[in-house]
Amino acid sequence: MEAVELPPARLAEVREGLTAWMRARAGKFRYSNTRPAKLYPDASGKSDCSGTIWADYAAHGINLADIDMSYEMATGGVHVASGTTVAQFRAIAHKLEAGDIVCMALTTGYGAGTAIN
Numbered sequence: 001m002e003a004v005e006l007p008p009a010r011l012a013e014v015r016e017g018l019t020a021w022m023r024a025r026a027g028k029f030r031y032s033n034t035r036p037a038k039l040y041p042d043a044s045g046k047s048d049c050s051g052t053i054w055a056d057y058a059a060h061g062i063n064l065a066d067i068d069m070s071y072e073m074a075t076g077g078v079h080v081a082s083g084t085t086v087a088q089f090r091a092i093a094h095k096l097e098a099g100d101i102v103c104m105a106l107t108t109g110y111g112a113g114t115a116i117n
Contacts, residue, residue, distance in 0.1 A: 015099035
């Protein structure tokens with residue numbers, strides 16, 4: 001997946017829209033990694049992190065095509081940093097902006113690194 005380049009005005013609009021879309025749906029979906037249901041969480045009531053990101057971007061006119069798994073999303077776009085601990089994530093958090101996709105592989109923490117809250 002290549003980085004999506006948007007004009008600055010459109011980028012600001014998309015960033016605001018992405019965060020508002022996510023906030024409006026917080027806690028509304030049950031976990032499911034089943035396609036195609038996870039890609040249409042408003043209709044199915046089910047999704048996972050990558051499916052929700054895919055649907056959010058699609059709702060804002062950004063086509064991620066068949067990139068709907070977090071391990072696929074993690075290899076595209078603009079690489080900001082790498083790490084495997086919450087401390088490493090906190091160290092780069094200041095570089096992030098609303099609408100950025102963050103893919104992490106934690107080795108310790110909540111759910112033995114399988115979940116982030």
